[in-house]
Amino acid sequence: MKERLVRDTVIVGGGIAGVMCAYFLHQRGYKVTVIEADKLLCGVTKDTTAHINALQAKYSDIPTKKKRRIYFQSQIEAVDGLEQIIKDNKIDCDFMRVQSYVFGQGHAVTDLRKEYELLKQINADVIYKRSVDLPFGNYNTISLENQARFDAVKFLHGLHKGFEIIENTRIKKVCCITKKLKSENRIIKAKRIIIATNFPIINIRGLYAFKMYKSTSYAIAIETDKRVDGIYNAITGDGLTYRDTRDGIIIGGLDHRTGRHKCKNVYKQLSEQASTEPLRAWCANDCMTFDGIAYSGRLKRFFSRDIFVITGFGKWGMTNSFVCGQIIADLIDGKKNKYTRLFKPTRILNVLVWHKFILNAILNVMNILAGLLLGKRCPHMACRMKFNHNTKTWDCPCHGSRLTKGGDIITAPTVDAKKF
Helix, strand or coil, X not given: XXXXXXXXXXXXXXXXXXXXXHHHHHHCCCCEEEECCCCCCXXXXXHCCCEECCCCCCHHHCCCHHHHHHHHHHHHHHHHHHHHHHHHHCCCCCCEEEEEEEEECCCHHHHHHHHHHHHHHCCCCCEEEEEEEECCEEEEEEEEEEEEECCHHHHHHHCCCCCEEEXXXXXXXXXXXCCEEECCCEEEEEEEEXXXXXXXXXXXXXXXXXXXXXXXXXXXXXXXXXXXXXXXXXXXXXXXXXXXXXXEEEEEEEEEEXXXXXXXXXXXXXXXXXXXXXXXXXXXXXXXXXXXXXXXXXXCCCCCCCEEEEECCCCCHHHHHHHHHHHHHHHHHCCCCCCHHXXXXXXXXXXXXXXXXXXXXXXXXXXXXXXXXXXXXXXXXXXXXXXXXXXXXXXXXXXXXXXXXXXXXXXXXXXXXXXX
């Protein structure tokens, strides 16, 4: 017999998105239950490089000037809002205000200059400089003062949690009509459901399986007395990132679409940047939208009024988890939020990014057909999986599910393991 539970507001996913949303709702007096498939903060969140940053190398992806301005404002408010939460909760999480840089050289300078012009159009207080000697080379840069970094896991552990947490419970099915969630040993009836599982575990409703894709990036931590004194992000999509920690430096990058890697020695390449062996190496798995803006709000336009979703942070989960958590809290609370429309999951994509949507749909269908004919098949939607020699994992090129070499689940949207 399955255990049957009745709860008020259930959040599926115990990463930074789920925890921040739970925190905001609890602050407003709601009874919240967070359900995590493993242990709290053991998923994608533990592998973040934790740049708290409004200077994001993607404003050219956002299709209109108005949307770029509103998005930039939301990210600036998130930087300040996170600092206030840290002060209110007296959290020791190595929070520090720093200068942020986007850098590039050679052919990338054209893209760098374009980003700068777009940011100046929305009155962002950015500075462009040529031929700057950074700790790791000479580059052109865009810079923005007063951004931040912290240890995300320390922050979330220190956050006051007056809400219920249920761990080691993987939700395998969500019924949006009856608002029931089912795991192997539980059936949970909820008044409201918020899906915060990195990539949504609901396939058809909302068409998230076609509206997003996943990107894998790699990182190493090295111990050193040297400092980079800031947070740095390359303008190129597969470029490098740098930031200080208490004991050294984190170097990240070499991004690619999950399941479509080409290089077999990414950690070696990152180590060559540091000229030393890393203390730790890992990878991150980020959900990417086609217009550069996350999804936060009701799952669908109709018939899902009490089902919500948070996803699509791109590389910027620290600020967007704050903004999106506030949006969900305001929607449930019946309050206006000036960012609700921009982040609305049911928004119609701008015509300038429709070609990306169509191409993604074609690639997904091709991989599903390939999975039916040959190769290892993803338990999510039967796409052909590819083995990642860097991480020794099976990665899905359609929706970014990742399984261990033996077939155990690492990350959503799959809810089923598969022994290969």
